[in-house]
Amino acid sequence: MSRIATTVTSIALHLVFFLLKPSQSLWFEHADTQLTSEALVNLHPNEAALFQFDVLGSSKFKRTRNSTAGCKIYPGDAVWPSETAWEILNKLTGGSLIKTIPQAAPCYQGPLYNATECATLTANWTNTYTHIGDPVEMFGSPVFQGLTCQPPSFYNSGNCTLGGYPLYVINATTVADIQLGVNFARNTGVRLVVRNTGHDFSGKSGGGAALSIWTHYLKNISFVSNYVDDTLNYSGPAFKAGSGVEAYEMYKEASNHGVIVVGGEGQTVGVMGGYIQGGGHSPLSSIFGIAADQVLAYDVVLPNGQFVTASTASYPDLFWALRGGGGSTFGVVTSVTVKAYADMPITSVTFSYTTANISHDTFWAGYRAYLDYFPQNADAGTYAYHFVVSIGPSDLMFLMQPFFAPNKTVAETQALLKPWFTRLAALRINITPAYAHYDSFYPAWLNSFPLEAMEHTNAMTGSRLFPRSNWANETLLNATFEAIRESGEKGATLIMFNMAPTLKAGNTDNAVNPAWRKTVLHAIQNMEWPANATTAGILAARKAFTYGDMQRWRDVSPGAGCYLGESDRLEPNFQQAFYGSNYAKLLAIKKKYDPNDVFWAATAVGSEGWYLKTEDGLPSENGKLCRVGN
Incomplete structure (x- = not known):
């Protein structure tokens, strides 16, 4: 091991160099430290082979070298990197390699068990700030980890295993750290994932037995x-x-x-x-x-x-x-x-109403009245973040939190909302809107939007981008409303955004899903299956959600799409739904820059060429990643 220490010392001298760019595009300090081919000559040839660069567009690393039986290599495979190889990676990254320990490990019997620590963790588990410094936690999608180590009061797995968490994490603080990780994964065949904060609804930041590059501390x-x-x-x-x-x-x-x-x-x-x-x-x-x-x-x-x-x-x-x-x-x-x-002034409005004193029909009539104003409200520059949630066994609540009106005075915002509020009053739906005006954006945002919570362990999520054309036809708008109402009445939590993110003057064409440009409603529905459901029950619930509840939304918005960041991992024809007419071009670019699929994530461009081989058949990151056909 002394030779390893010597080569690491030598390579460190070659990793640091400075490149000056025009002042408007100066690299940050983390980019001052880069890996070079010259640095690799200081390593033993067998070690250098772990970190050498590839040639753009090359396929010189044959599939047999970076896979086993058509799969990314996995612990137990004969070609899995040795402990010495991982130690070299750790030393070259300056000790930045973390061997994963699930955050909830103190809640389970074993050397890390700590009842006090577990109690504190459990009490704060739904608060995302509890997890922000953890290198592997999956905020929007813990179910895709495989639920092998959650606090027992949330989900008791009996013991604590890594499941779909990566095996190792590089806490990247330099470009060299990332280059070393990418090259190591490509040259060995280890699965590679990328994680920033872990916010997503598809489990893209996880990967069983993977090497993860954690970019969270690139904070400049x-x-x-x-x-x-x-x-x-x-x-x-x-x-x-x-x-x-x-x-x-x-x-x-x-x-x-x-x-x-x-x-x-x-x-x-x-x-x-x-x-x-x-x-x-x-x-x-x-x-x-x-x-x-x-x-x-x-x-x-x-x-x-x-x-x-x-x-x-x-x-x-x-x-x-x-x-x-x-x-x-x-x-x-x-x-x-x-x-x-x-910067600009902001008016923010919050209010709610429930079925406590009105019928469900009246409740929904109030929401149907609201739909009539979506195009004009969005075209006025507003962003309405609103919910329909179940409260108790039979009641519903509508919550506006908030109606966000940039560059509007309170009087202008009141005038914008008056037509809808007049109709709510006619329905005898009583609301008490709270208006707040701010001189600038930051305090308005900070005080208006709720802190997002950790997702439930028995939840499934899907979304739809409802197009403006649905508002041009009353029959279609009524059908849209009925599809949303049915989800709400079935117990779904509805999270909805009224906005108009068209391609604005001064912005240029890009790969954004074209469906966004026609959208006036981005709607998410979140449903739960019974906490004690069997594997067969979970699969049945997922199928009913994807091909029933979500299909109902697709049926009233044919040819539209979904937001890939807040979506159903099992979305059929995800290529069209998430990327629309851009998919073919995106796939060509993917093949040009990543012909060997160093990078893979669920529902990402090119992901259809691979699948996860999980033990229970549930969609999760807890298993081997294999090429289709293997």
């Missing part, structure tokens, strides 16, 4: 007062931000400079990671468009290990794909440069 943010890109026809303020930056950090920094950026409503969502690569809807989308529309450049580690800047000037096809084509697909983004805009 830099403000550029006048960024110029003549090709994009943009000249104005911009931010360059590390891919680990979350919404609460980005919005606060923008506020410090007197500007705003387009990001998500959730506080802990990694807005510069998978969110922005997958499109990203925002409280500002009705004014400025989707988050991916704002991107001016990406810094990214490619599947061959090279570090590049993707923009209109370099790698323009990759730049197009990364703006909406999904994360964990084309490479590992380390930083993003995005447009910024002048």
